[in-house]
Amino acid sequence: MRYLRLHILLMLLLLGSAATHRAAAQFKQDAFTQTYADTTDTALKDSTDKLFSFKEYFGGLAHKREARIGTLFGGSTILIGSYQIYNRDYWKLPIIYGGIGAGVGLGTYYTIRYKRSLTAYNEAYALDPETTLAVDTRSRTLGICMFSMAAAVYWGSLLDGATCYKKGTYPNAGRATIYSILMPGLGQAYNGEYWKIPIYWGCLAGATHFLVTNNINYKRYKRIHNEATSPDATYSGPISAETAVYYRDVFRRYRDYSIVALVGFYLLQVIDANVFSYMLNFDMSNDLSLHLEPTVITPETAYAFSPRDRSAAVGFSVGFRF
Secondary structure (H helix, E strand, O other): OHHHHHHHHHHHHHHHHHHHHHHHHHHHHHHHHOOOOOOOOOOOOOOOOOOOOHHHHHHHHOOOOOOOHHHHHHHHOOOOOHHHHHOOOOOHHHHHHHHHHHHHHHHHHHHHHHHHHHHHHHHHHHHOOOOOOOOOHHHHHHHHHHHHHHHHHHHHHHHHHHHHOOOOOOOOHHHHHHHHHHOOOHHHHHOOOOOHHHHHHHHHHHHHHHHHHHHHHHHHHHHHHHHHHOOOOOOOOOOOHHHHHHHHHHHHHHHHHHHHHHHHHHHHHHHHHHHHHHOOOOOOOOOOEEEEEEEEEOOOOOOOOOOOOOOOEEEEEEEEEO
């Protein structure tokens, strides 16, 4: 009886081994050959196979086809107002172009005035060091303000276009991504994850602080080294040239690390907004179960590993629910 049981056990193991091979073939086929989307659906897919398509972009502007939010964002950075044209918000175009044009025009005007006053001052100072002619610093300040206004209108046009794209669709991963590109933390606010905003802003502020501090120290020791090694300078400071060049290289390296950290935190919050926007509709319930049942692998489906092998096999069907 014991030998009979052993014989039956060996037969079951052999059968299980054969079934396992066939089941693996079935699972591999289902994983890599099953079509989950309707291949006849010609609607626009949210895909990364093409980062930008001119056909899609200009077709969207002509309202002949649907355009992705990322495609419109890329086009709007060059052709200002593309978002508003696609969203049919034509009344916003005069405001955008008027604001940018006024800012650039006035900024250029005041900058030219400042440069002319600076040139006149330098010429007068060369002739008379006690000249009463002054540089028009007010024009420089106004020029900076005007250029800043034009940049703000440009930034607002991109943010407005992303906000008005397909109103009512939520969540939209492309919108969350563009929000984070335009304003760090705004994508997290769109996803409802407000607790992440102080973390990312703290990381960005810390990286910016170290960047500014290390850059100041780098320039300081660079200036000291240049003065200490210049043949015409009479430097007599407490820091030697060797010490200055050492700290110059140290703070330059720390400055570069700060730049890498700043860019890294910025990209991280953009990726975070994109990924968690996709996962907003993901089922996070505690309903985790395993379903196991016998199954027959038909000749039509048992060809994942060997297309010529059309024989049927017996195996198990395993399904997870989570």
